[in-house]
Amino acid sequence: MPSVLLRRAAAAAVAALTALAVATPAAAGGSTIGSPGLGDPYFPLAGNGGYDVRHYSLDLDYRRAGNQLDATAVITARATQNLTRFDLDLRGFTISSLRVDGAPAWFTRDGQELVVSPRRLLRAGRTFTVRVDYAGQPTEVIDPDGSSEGWVTTPDGAFVVNEPQGSPGWYPANDNPRDKATFDFAITVPKGITAIGNGRLVSARSHQGRTTWRWREDSPMAPYLATATNGVFELRVSRAGQIPLYHAVDPAEVPNGAFDRLAAEASVIEFFSELYGPYPFSSGGGVVDHAPEVGYALESQTKSQYDQTPDPSTVVHEISHQWFGNSVSLTVWPDIWLNEGFAAWSEWIYDERHGGQTAQQAFDASFARPASASFWQRPPADVGGPEVMFSGPVYDRGAMTLQALRVKIGDRAFFSLLRDWYHRNRDGNVTTADFIRLAEKHGRQQLDTFFDVWLYQPTKPTTW
Incomplete structure (x- = not known):
């Protein structure tokens, strides 16, 4: 077998090549087309080259009846090369409008690739915005190991988890863990349904029988760690020091002691903060849904997702991921x-x-x-x-x-x-x-x- 020294060299070559796909200026090779993938050894077409996303603003209007999502995504990015064309990752949906810096842009679809041609050249170093208005049924993605991810429907909503390739099933993204960004979520659902995004709860306001839940994640986050889990939940807010903790539990899981298991988060966060260093984010929490068919938990950033009441070791495992996996990715x-x-x-x-x-x-x-x-x-x-x-x-x-x-x-x-x-x-x-x-x-x-x-x-x- 190759030695670690040879493996180091190979790993460095892979990292250099994938970084080149993201950041090489057009002047070096003449191309003004962002690559359709970043060459990951497992998922070569995941992510896209030519730009770096800084922020996602996702406005999601969801109706479980019919599994219908009407949405707008506004993506703020910086061009890392001159661009006449670039890709986003998106599965399915009908796109009614796509604009770059407010101007209509041409676009085509090629499998997961949403290929965008802005009207004017985007010069390297320039910050630009992409607005995508889209609608349809969000996609449950089946992984190579047979597990489900993405927008996994439940009787009362959806269990939304994305590792490693589920995010394009519900929002356009540069779906690679190396392109971290901050996020804003506005998730509108029928009144009586709770919608959980990453980060802090900004507001929850009802109008004409529907409630819009606004969440903000102010730390950089890999696209696969985003969530918009929704359904009938009891939501409780506590604190770990100065950090708000949001705990949402499906009523079917309350008798199983779900809130007691989540209550341990504060002491677990304190333990790992002393062992590894300060907790990485400005909020925390967990969501216990009743979705045993999913078969796993996931460390969505600031909001660990559990398909049923977890055992204590699972809570410890998912919280530790906030340091290793989420912050250090x-x-x-x-x-x-x-x-x-x-x-x-x-x-x-x-x-x-x-x-x-x-x-x-x-x-x-x-x-x-x-x-x-x-x-x-x-x-x-x-x-x-x-x-x-x-x-x-x-x-x-x-x-x-x-x-x-x-x-x-x-x-x-x-x-x-x-x-x-x-x-x-x-x-x-x-x-x-x-x-x-x-x-x-x-x-x-x-x-x-x-x-x-x-x-x-x-x-x-x-x-x-």
Whole structure:
């Protein structure tokens, strides 16, 4: 198998090529057409080149009867090259109007690609706006592993989760985790229905039998972390220090203790704030829907989404993602272990510090799997493709990598590393190669063999 040094070089080449697709000025190659994708190894056409989104303003009017969404998206972006044409990602819908800087623009559809040709050249460095008026049925997206995401309808509304490619099922986006932006949501639903967006609740006003819920997320957010979950919910507001926490629970889940589980968020946030660094965002919370057919929870930014009442470890897992996954975000999807391995290890350290088994005991239990087990055949940084990107080794062997590193470099260096990793990369994007470099700095040793064994080799580690 290639060494970590060769893998580092390959990872750097991928990062350079994908960055080139986003940011190369037209003068370098002459093209004024933004690329239709960013070349992610798992989702090559996810995202688009030639511009950087700064803000999304989404005005969504939803009726569960007929699953009808009438919407306007206003996207504020900065051109990173001269542009005569650029793409957005959008699945389905009828577009009634598309304007760039207030002027009608030509557009065509090509699968998920919404291809836009403004009337005038957009020069590199210029900020511009795109307004898309669209309507139709939002799309439930089926992932390569068979799971559902995007706008997943429920009897009373929709459970809206997007990892990794569901966002274009309900709004036009530059659907790549590297293009973070702030968001405003205005979600109009029938009176009696609650609509949950990311960030702080700005207002909820009713008129003629319908209520518009306005939410604002003021920290940069990857498109897949947006939500507009809606339905019949009981909404309660509390605080974790100065941070408002919004807890929405489907009435069917209240008897199952959902509010009690969400109430633990404040203490979990306090714990991780002390361990990793200050909580990344200006609000928090969780949504417990009654949608067991979905089959998973998701760490939507500031509003973790649960398809049913979660167990305590799931709450810990999703909250830890606000640091690792949401604030510190991956650059390419094959590095998903940087999200899930960190969150799984966060469960271990939380248990260790709260009277449960130690992280080393959790490591030992996982390590007890025989060498012949299929678990060892999917190394977390080279798991094999999008159809298995959420498989067990990404979580558990990812967590084992961190615990083994803790033992190898010692607690003082290890916990300093985690805090520095968050501090350096807050609101940004990272790669496995970035983490290896920082680990070597804090551990004061060369760690190529260690990371090669734990992250890349499809066998059970024996020495490291």
